[in-house]
Amino acid sequence: MTNDRLCAFDWRAGTLTPGPCFGADRDGMDAFARHLDGAQQARAYLVADLVEEDFARCLLPHVRGRAGRSLVERRLSHAYRDTPFRHAEIQDRDSEGRRDDHTLFSALTNAAMVQPWVALMEQNKVPLAGLYSAAHLSAQLVRRMGIAQEHLLLIAEQGGGLRQSYFQGPHLKFSRLTVLAAHDNVVEATASETAKMQQFLTSTRLLGRGQMLHVVVLAPLARVEALEQRCEDDHELAFHFVDIDSACARLKLAGDVETAEQLLLSLLGRDAPPGQYPPGAAGRFYQLWRARLALNCASAAIALVGALWLLASVWGGVRDDQEGTRLLVEAAQLDARYRAIMASLPPTAARSANMKAAVQLDGLLAATAPAPAPLVTLVSRSLERAPAIRLLALDWQVQLAPQTAQAPIAQPGLDAGALKQGDGGAEPITASVVGLPGAPQQVLRIDGEVEFGPSDYRAIVDSVNQFARDMAANPGVAVHIVEAPVDVRQSVKLSGKTDSGDAASVKPRFAINVTWKP
Known part of the structure; x- marks a missing residue:
């Protein structure tokens, strides 16, 4: 122009x-x-x-941000107030002093x-x-x-x-x-x-x-x-x-x-x-053009991604169909081989499926069935910290939960290693006894005696109580003292002599029930 x-x-x-x-x-x-x-x-x-077109050089304080832009615009509008077509360009700065900006003002007057x-x-x-x-x-x-x-x-x-x-x-x-x-x-x-x-x-x-x-x-x-x-x-x-x-x-x-x-x-x-x-108001159509171009590019990108996804899905479906056909053919071949092998074997007392189930059940029972070893291990650790207590007997039992009407009902306190014998032969043990679906509760009765000097009843009672507290500190363990070595209840009359000759030969005994939920 x-x-x-x-x-x-x-x-x-x-x-x-x-x-x-x-x-x-x-x-x-x-x-x-x-x-x-x-x-x-x-x-x-x-x-x-x-x-x-006019050009003017100006020194402006070096101010950044919105304040600097406002300063430049104010000086520019003051220099060229009769035209909207004006421009300011900051070119360089002074090397000394306060280092003002060298600014070039220009305008179409x-x-x-x-x-x-x-x-x-x-x-x-x-x-x-x-x-x-x-x-x-x-x-x-x-x-x-x-x-x-x-x-x-x-x-x-x-x-x-x-x-x-x-x-x-x-x-x-x-x-x-x-x-x-x-x-x-x-x-x-x-x-x-x-x-x-x-x-x-x-x-x-x-x-x-x-x-x-x-x-x-x-x-x-x-x-x-x-x-x-x-x-x-x-x-x-x-x-x-x-x-x-x-x-x-x-x-x-x-x-x-x-x-x-x-x-x-x-x-x-x-x-x-x-x-x-x-350019003033005429520049808005360029902004609309840029927005339209951006939307078109975004639409093209979305369409391209959708097409690629569709092609990938179709190709994946074709591959899945081919793989499914191959697996069906392979399964038919393996089934035919299985039938041929089974036909060549002699007759057996049990079917192969039952034998496989028995092996799996045996492994499951070995992993989940209740056993006295874990609970006895806890007792052994507590006994190491109670040297005055000597064991006399251990009675381990499995505490059964109530069963439904369809399941066989076991007698409370049934030993896990026993089978009840009746007129019809062996009666199967219930599922809860063998740890299915969850491990059953176990009860261990401990009969023991306390080795202390004669007439030291306080130490005898304290040693049994300490042993019971030590056992109860284990997770899932509840302890109940069935028989104390010394009966100190208020309703019981004390009898006997503390200086009898046979006091050293008769040691106080106790009984404790330990209940454990694994």
Whole structure:
């Protein structure tokens, strides 16, 4: 977009193709509106190359976050209050003092030159990705070509005229556009405008006296020879001439690029940075376009995952059917072999299935049937801590739980190793006796005596009580003293003599019932 027209270019498959141009009048606006008809699915990038673009350098305190953004926006709106197209770029910082930020303010001061074109894009719902400045895009050209200098002046003929951009290192500091209608010859205009620009930079203290200014002139190959003859180096100026074809080769751009503005647009199409100036309400259609693209990509990804899952499920089903068929065939073969082997064996008293069940039941009984060893082990541990107690007898029994009417009912206290004999022969033991489905409760009667000196009844009673408490401390164990060595109940009359001659030969005895639930 220039001061008098707007030219359309098409970027497709990495190639820039020039399109129609539209004048900045009523007829041109109507033609541009017709050109936008049906372009709602194409992204648009609007590049402004206008004379009415102002640049200002400013030092701002280094403030981060929301406060820093508010400070920049406040200073920017104060500097350019008459236009919404304004931009601030923090380039670097001071090396000394409080290290303020070097900020470049720029704005399209004549908003009326831009708003009609943007309004037409908004009316036609064209996704406007960004509003760019040709001067700011030239900074990208300097970085990509690797021509940055401490003081660099880039001169290029573009659609709006002769663009002169001054750089310090990679950072743009100032740019101006000279309309070529006032000059008869581009070569003469380049030489004269370079001298004016050097004088301006010196007067504004951007360029010190005696410092070298490198001037890079970007021009078609046919004009380079004339520029070399007209523009001569001196002790403060050094000219470098780069033709368009060499620049395209260095930047690896495809297609026919004939002008500097096409070079900038090709860089923009290949790698578009964020726009410098806000597009306003017209930018919402680009956000909708991005949301639509994201939804389409997500839908495609979901569809792809669903298709892969479906293929995997179908393939898994086919494999399962094949495996099932193979297993059925293998089972039929094994069954036939089993029948053949069984047919060749002599007759047996019991069926093989019954013998297998008997073996399994035997192993189950060996693992779960009640046995006196665990409970006797607990008694042995307690006896080690009671040296005065000597065992006389142990009576181990299995305490049966109440059975249903269908199950055989065992007598309480039935020994686990016995079988009841009756008229009908051996009666089977109930399931609870053999530990099925759960281990039964066991009862162990302990008969013993206490070896203490004569008349030491307190020690005798304490030793039996301590033994009982020690047994009761085991998990699942309950202890009941059936007969105490000394009957100290209030309802019993004490009798006997403590100094009788046979007191040493008769040792006090006791009986204890230990109940254990494994």
